[in-house]
Amino acid sequence: MNIYEKLLKAQVELKAPKGQYNSFGKYKYRSCEDILEALKPVLDKFKLTLFIKDDVIEVNTRNYVKATITLVNIEKPDEIIETSALAREEETKKGMDGSQITGASSSYARKYALNGMFMIDDTKDSDSTNTHGKEEAKADEEKKQAFLNSKEGMIERLKESLSSDKLSKVLGAYNVNELWEMTTEQLKEACQKIFKK
Known part of the structure; x- marks a missing residue:
């Protein structure tokens, strides 16, 4: 199988349950770690591996974390697929220092890059059930559309x-x-x- 056939099978097989609960907002959600944990046996089954890389980039004087997912076909290592997602760093966030803000942005960007690669639908996650997440939900939809228009x-x-x-x-x-x-x-x-x- 080529990498696109393997990716399709992985997308169909992957089940990433919402393993986290936000008691303040009273909703369940899945974290980046939940997705990766569910993904490991699927990657193993279809002889795929992935790498995640973060870059901090500046857009209009604001810092964003750009997470890039690189999927590799182990049987044909020259076959790769990449997808990226951005998450904006807040300038300040109550109770968090700079490294925690960057870490939270990294987790968000990674989660949405994984969502785009593996077609994970987050419409019922925190981004759509909380008013503060509408911007991220819109970004997620844009990323999905970008993926559908990609090769x-x-x-x-x-x-x-x-x-x-x-x-x-x-x-x-x-x-x-x-x-x-x-x-x-x-x-x-x-x-x-x-x-x-």
């Missing part, structure tokens, strides 16, 4: 939506054997023809 996302949509006969016709039209061999522009063109009829 990985378009490949996934085509694989999920097309029968094997139609998929063969698409591959033949672009003279390739696998969807991942198509360029991003070719995938966009194919998606526009198929999904905007």
Whole structure:
């Protein structure tokens, strides 16, 4: 299997329950750690591994933590998929020092990068049940849309939506054997023809 097939299977198989409870807001949520714990056996099963890297970047004088998830096919290590997410550092937060603020932003960014990579739906998490999380929920939706418009996302949509006969016709039209061999522009063109009829 190529990495896109493995990612699709991992997305379908992954079950990341909401293992945390916020007693103040009275809601359940899943943390980055919950997702990673649920993900480990799935990665092992499909011979995948991932790396997480954080960078602090400045956007319009504000600091953001950019978390980048790199998924690697262990059987073909040159096959990788990356996705990123940003979380803004608050300038001050009551009861937290600078390193704790950065750590909280890192956890948030990592969680949303994982959500984007593995198509985890957070619509009933804290971001939608609390008024203070609307900005993050909007960012999450934007990240999901960005993923769907990325090469990985378009490949996934085509694989999920097309029968094997139609998929063969698409591959033949672009003279390739696998969807991942198509360029991003070719995938966009194919998606526009198929999904905007």
